[in-house]
Amino acid sequence: MAVRENSETRPLLDAASEQLESYRSVDDDDLLPLEPPVPNKISGYDLTWVLAGLWSAVFLGALDGTIVATLLSPIGSYFNESNRSSYIGTSYLLSVCCFTPLYGRLSDILGRKGAMLLALSLFGSGTLLCGLAPSMDALIAARAIAGMGGGGVMTVSSVAVTDLIPLRQRGLYQGMTNILFGLGAGLGGPLGGWMNDALGWRSAFLLQMPLLVFSFVLVTLKVSIRLPDEIENQSVRAKLRRIDFLGSFTLVGTVGCLLLGLSLKSTEELPWSNPIIWGLLLASVVWCAFFIYVETYVSPYPVMPMRLIKQRTPLAVSLSNFFGSVAAFSMLYNVPLFLCSQVELVHQCRAASTAAFSTLVVPHPGDYLTRDSPFLRLRSRRAACSLAGIMRRTGQLYSLTLISASLTVIATILVALWNNNTATYHLWLDVVPQGFGMASVITTTLIAMIASITREDLAVATGITYLFRTTGQVIGVSLSGALLQAILTRKLRERITGPGALEMIESIRHSTSIIPDLSPKLRDAAVSSYADALRVVFICQAAANFICLLCCLPIQENPLPGTHEEQEAQYRSRKNTLSGHISDNSSDT
Structure with a gap:
């Protein structure tokens, strides 16, 4: 039995053959899997x-x-x-x-x-x-x-x-x-x-x-x-050859230019026509084109295999995590800002409980944005654990994913209906579906991603999921901030005129803490302008969550193994299916 010592020189029959690095060849037409790896079982x-x-x-x-x-x-x-x-x-x-x-x-x-x-x-x-x-x-x-x-x-x-x-x-x-x-x-x-x-x-x-x-x-x-033997036993030189330096470099250029452009737009309040902003966004597009080319045609071990992104479940999971994170982090930053800007709501919350208000709203000194509430964050994370128990008992995640994504849509619709007369209990209860829903979505979609791939793609697919999630978080904050300031500035200029108007508008834009001390006319203008701007932001959040729900629909339901042995059997079954597909392509060619 001849074993090829350098699998990197084997011709690629199609993009999916990258998953067969752990296979050895018996002859030109047949591929058999290596012995299954020993499960990583350890004591409690x-x-x-x-x-x-x-x-x-x-x-x-x-x-x-x-x-x-x-x-x-x-x-x-x-x-x-x-x-x-x-x-x-x-x-x-x-x-x-x-x-x-x-x-x-x-x-x-x-x-x-x-x-x-x-x-x-x-x-x-x-x-x-x-x-x-x-x-x-x-x-x-x-x-x-x-x-x-x-x-x-x-x-x-x-x-x-x-x-x-x-x-x-x-x-x-x-x-x-x-x-x-x-x-x-x-x-x-x-x-x-x-x-x-x-x-x-x-x-x-x-x-x-x-x-x-x-x-x-x-x-x-x-x-x-323990990793597969073909990786464990490789020399340092062979391991270094598996690092996708060119793909990593182009990926950093793509993501870095995009996020830097959006961040500068938000933090420096530069117009979209500024050469720095559109130049960075254009550079991101160019880097992205290079990245896709490198990952598709150049790199033998791509950092983001395009064949994964083209598959139904990984693509759906990645997009749902992106849009869900955009909405979640926009809400985490803008709900406290709404509460700070609406004078009557501030009085209601503080009258109910000063301590409770301080946990719901945590202003960020010197900035027009308020930081996300630790209370909302922790409540969201607790929800993930309780909902995950359902998946553990049933072994199914598709229905739970759709229900959870629907909860986020309901939450953002309720928040979009807030106004200066909204009752205090609504401020607490309306955000709960968002916390429960998003915490569950990011958990179930990660499991769906893992259940749809082979062992060889486990780490790479997890990295892709977190990339789309973290990118969505930054874009959610940056874009919502830019949208908020654009609408807020326009509304304030419509409502505040006369001597000193520009200075007053700038003060209101950069700090909500001065609103209660303004004259009644200026206070009403500020409160109404913030409400109008934030309502548009909240509607956009609802749209992002609805897109997240749509992206969850194509996710496939795969069996969730309950033991290490069942999981190894599932990995082997998926490998055998893939090897049969590759063998068929080989005979056709």
Whole structure:
């Protein structure tokens, strides 16, 4: 039996043959699978420590995001560069979006442990440099380095859990991950404010290091996930050849130019006709064309295989995650802004409970946007865990996905109907379907993606899912902010005229805190203008959620194995089906 030693030189019969890297040839016409890999089964005790190492990193990543959000104003004042403080967040988000999909392929090349340690090293190095940064430029660069690692923490931890947990139970563990993420995001704001007041803003970065070291040590000692033999036994040179450098470079150019253009449009309030804005968007289109060409025709191991994107379920999952994330993050940023801008609603909420109001609305100092509510975030993540229990019992996810996506549409319609006379209980109850629905959608669609692919594509497909999700998050915030400001400015100019009008309009646009202190005429103009602008934003959110629902319709229902053995059998069955398809094509040619 002749075994080909270099599978990379084998001619490609069609795009799907990339999935057959783990196969060996008996003759020119027949392909047989290698012996099935031993399932990654570990004891409950070891699983606890593995999850502790992975989830502590996820918790810290969420905590870091909201800690930094509360420190933008103090950091800007410290360096006397408040006008550039928004770039601290922008640099991190851009880096996360660009590098998230790369970790899918890296986790196949370096192994789950190697990829996770790389992510933790970059995230930890960037965080440490933030705490020691001597200037605003150094801090912005350090946040970009931290984002290179932060983009891999969620992706690699998700892939590692999938390797260890059967798919039927996977939703429950994903829900638990979401709870920890929401808990970290909820605690970050108050903790960051306390650290800044008590120890200074640098402590918020430096005091993250012990938890990072804890996670690094546990991953080093406990994470040991077996990859297929053909990857495990490869030389370092062969592994390096599997890295898609050209595809990674063009992907970073595509995503980076797009998000940078949208972020500058929102944060710098530049017009669409500005050469910087349209130039970056045009550059993104050009990079995207190069990226598609490279991934389709050039790279033997693409970072984003086009054959996956062309498949029914992966494409539907990717688009549903994108549009769902656009709507979810637009709501997280704009619902608190609506509450802050409507004077009567502020009085109602504060009269009901000052503490409750503070958990629902968390203003971001010095910015016209308010940060997303930790309460809404945590409530959404808890919902994922409870709804995932349904999937664990039934082993089905299609109906749950459609119901969950429908809940998000209902929520955004209810929110779009808000006005200055809306009762307080509506402000609390109307957002609940969005939290339950979106938390469930991102969980069930991830499971649907995993259930529709082969083992060889597991890590790459997970990275693709997180890429569309994180890109949607940034675009949701950027586009909603740009749309809000465009409509708000037009409405304010219609309603406020006379001497000093321009200065007053600028003050109202950049801070809702001055609205209660305005004269009755100006206050009514400001409240009405914010209501009109936010209503358009909320209608757009409803449209995005409706598109998300439509994208969920083509998702296929695949069996969810309840044990490792059933899961391995399903992987082998899918491989055999694929090998038969390739053999038929070979005989036809």
